[in-house]
Amino acid sequence: QVQLQESGPGLVKPSQTLSLTCTVSGGSISSGGYYWSWIRQHPGKGLEWIGYIYYSGSTYYNPSLKSRVTISVDTSKNQFSLKLSSVTAADTAVYYCAREDRGIAVAGVRGWFDPWGQGTLVTVSS
Amino acid sequence: QSVLTQPPSVSAAPGQKVTISCSGSSSNIGNNYVSWYQQLPGTAPKLLIYDNNKRPSGIPDRFSGSKSGTSATLGITGLQTGDEADYYCGTWDSSLSESWVFGGGTKLTVL
Numbered sequence: 376q377v378q379l380q381e382s383g384p385g386l387v388k389p390s391q392t393l394s395l396t397c398t399v400s401g402g403s404i405s406s407g408g409y410y411w412s413w414i415r416q417h418p419g420k421g422l423e424w425i426g427y428i429y430y431s432g433s434t435y436y437n438p439s440l441k442s443r444v445t446i447s448v449d450t451s452k453n454q455f456s457l458k459l460s461s462v463t464a465a466d467t468a469v470y471y472c473a474r475e476d477r478g479i480a481v482a483g484v485r486g487w488f489d490p491w492g493q494g495t496l497v498t499v500s501s
Numbered sequence: 502q503s504v505l506t507q508p509p510s511v512s513a514a515p516g517q518k519v520t521i522s523c524s525g526s527s528s529n530i531g532n533n534y535v536s537w538y539q540q541l542p543g544t545a546p547k548l549l550i551y552d553n554n555k556r557p558s559g560i561p562d563r564f565s566g567s568k569s570g571t572s573a574t575l576g577i578t579g580l581q582t583g584d585e586a587d588y589y590c591g592t593w594d595s596s597l598s599e600s601w602v603f604g605g606g607t608k609l610t611v612l
Contacts, residue, residue: 412601421503422538422546422589424601438598471545475601478552480534484593486601487536489548489557 377402379472379492387466387499393459397472397492398452404430405450410475412488413446413457415468423468427475428455462499469494504529505590505604512610517580521607523573523590529602531571533593537564540587540606549588550575582611 383395397411404411413425426436428446436444445458459466472492478485506524513519525531535553538546548557550566553573565576573590590604 421605422591422603424603437600439600476551478534483533484595485534485552486593487534487548487551488538488546488591489551491545491547494545 377474377490379474379490381470381472381492381495383495383497385496385498387462387497388501389463389499390461393457393462393466393470393497393499395457395470395472395495395497396454397456398454399474400453403450404448404453404455406430410477410486411446411448411455412473412475414471414473414488414491416471416494417465417468425457425459425470464499467497467499469496503605504594504602505592507588507590507604507607509605510608510610512612513580514612515580515582518576518578519580519609520577521575521588521590521609523575523604525571525573525592525602527571528596529571529592529594530568530573532595535566535568535573535590535592537566537573537575538589538591540589542586546589577609580611585609585611 378400380398387393410427412427428434428448443460448455471494473488537550539549540546553568554566563578567574587606589606594602
């Protein structure tokens with residue numbers, strides 16, 4: 376079955392850029408049919424969706440983070456990546472990558488996240 | 502402040518039934534499909550319910566989902582101590598700021 380694994384620095388300095396990579400195994404990003412998302416969870420808090428990318432490279436970001444977020448895909452490595460610029464302490468969180476599945480609907484959006492990576496804690500501190 | 506509203510906590514005894522509510526609006530739950538996630542302590546969220554009421558393979562039928570209007574509900578019967586976790590609802594929000602949104606989470610304690 377498909378598995379996702381996040382990797383990247385666990386400590387980032389304020390004002391710098393947070394960079395994470397999600398490696399997908401057990402399936403190919405290039406096969407299409409799925410969106411690949413980043414989601415974060417502040418310590419002791421709920422979930423916040425950051426954005427997604429399709430294998431073609433098309434992206435969509437959470438409007439609240441859009442100005443600072445870039446998500447890219449490397450189909451040759453079966454990976455997708457997150458860059459979050461100008462970070463502050465408020466960006467300290469566990470970052471998850473997840474596969475977003477969509478269903479066809481007559482009306483409304485059908486979608487869900489499955490599976491998820493194990494998550495990686497990123498702390499923003501000098 | 503989450504777009505979707507869940508009770509912070511619920512509790513029940515082993516073997517009992519519990520429901521967790523998720524309240525939204527016409528721009529999210531009212532017109533889109535809801536999913537539910539279980540997050541056991543120290544682990545990543547796991548899909549529990551999708552398309553309002555469907556269970557992925559491997560999820561026991563003790564877990565159920567429903568939706569009515571702008572609210573959704575997760576039901577768990579035959580509670581087990583292993584069900585102690587945080588539970589999140591999620592859906593697409595079609596307002597001016599379109600995005601996936603989640604509830605603030607509900608901590609289930611099995612007494």
